[in-house]
Amino acid sequence: MWGIGSAILHSIYALILTKAYEKNDFTLVYPIARGTGPLIVVIVGIFILKEEVGSITLLGVSIIMIGIYVLYSGFNLRLGLQTFKMVLHSPWPILVGFTIASYTIFDKMAVAFVPPIILNLIDNLGQIIILGNKVKKKGQMAVFKQWKKNWFKMAVGGALSGLAYILVLIVLTEVPVSNVSPLRETSIVMGSILGFLFLKENFGLSKIMGSIIIFAGVVLIVW
Numbered sequence: 001m002w003g004i005g006s007a008i009l010h011s012i013y014a015l016i017l018t019k020a021y022e023k024n025d026f027t028l029v030y031p032i033a034r035g036t037g038p039l040i041v042v043i044v045g046i047f048i049l050k051e052e053v054g055s056i057t058l059l060g061v062s063i064i065m066i067g068i069y070v071l072y073s074g075f076n077l078r079l080g081l082q083t084f085k086m087v088l089h090s091p092w093p094i095l096v097g098f099t100i101a102s103y104t105i106f107d108k109m110a111v112a113f114v115p116p117i118i119l120n121l122i123d124n125l126g127q128i129i130i131l132g133n134k135v136k137k138k139g140q141m142a143v144f145k146q147w148k149k150n151w152f153k154m155a156v157g158g159a160l161s162g163l164a165y166i167l168v169l170i171v172l173t174e175v176p177v178s179n180v181s182p183l184r185e186t187s188i189v190m191g192s193i194l195g196f197l198f199l200k201e202n203f204g205l206s207k208i209m210g211s212i213i214i215f216a217g218v219v220l221i222v223w
Contacts, residue, residue: 002110003119007126009106013099014131020092029093031072034188035065036097038181041104045178049108053178060220061182067217068188071210101181107169108177116169120162179221189214 020029042061045051110119147154171180189211196203 002114003122004126006103006107006110006119006123007130009099009103010123011127011130013096013103014127015134016092016095016099020096023090023092029096030188031068032093033096033100034185035068036094037100037104038185039065040098040101041181042178044101044105045176045181049105049177051176051178053176057179057221060217061178063217063220064182064185064214065217067210067213067215068185069210070213071188071192071207104177104181108172108180111169111173116166116173119169120166124162183218183221186214186218 017029017033020033038061042053042058046053107119114122168180168184192201192203192207192211195201196207
């Protein structure tokens with residue numbers, strides 16, 4: 001039951017994320033989704049799961065949220081206001097954040113009953129069934145074409161993604177979800193650095209400052 005529930009929530013997340021990217025720019029969806037999700041998780045962790053979270057940890061979480069904003073938007077308050085207005089017109093980025101929070105909290109409860117590796121296996125098989133049916137309707141040949149052309153990259157990416165989430169599930173068996181969820185957002189910094197090193201993407205002042213702020217928040221959480 002826990003594995004099926006996890007598969008359903010992760011599939012809903014994937015579908016809403018796809019819709020969000022169809023309706024909005026990446027620079028709007030990603031920071032809002034990745035910032036909203038952990039914030040909701042922390043609130044639920046404190047008030048519903050009754051996790052003990054100190055004031056320093058809460059400060060660290062807040063700093064990470066600020067860092068995410070700075071990394072993608074810089075210190076431009078006008079841009080922030082514009083982003084807020086866009087969210088009011090298109091709720092998809094916020095919905096992505098809610099689905100991230102939903103599967104994170106659900107999986108936190110699930111690992112108390114199901115071993116992390118087994119939970120992840122059932123989750124992935126469930127997503128194949130649920131999302132595979134969606135792919136069949138919208139373009140199975142396109143997927144096969146991409147697999148034939150980039151099968152190695154897709155296989156490695158899928159394997160690393162699965163391994164990463166297994167590690168998250170293992171950590172969730174020992175650490176409050178209020179701490180784990182914000183720390184996962186360090187992947188944003190890693191992704192920006194890798195994009196700069198391997199994809200030759202811009203790594204300007206806002207990304208440098210945002211990365212430093214996120215790192216400071218992480219230090220406070222693990223202090």
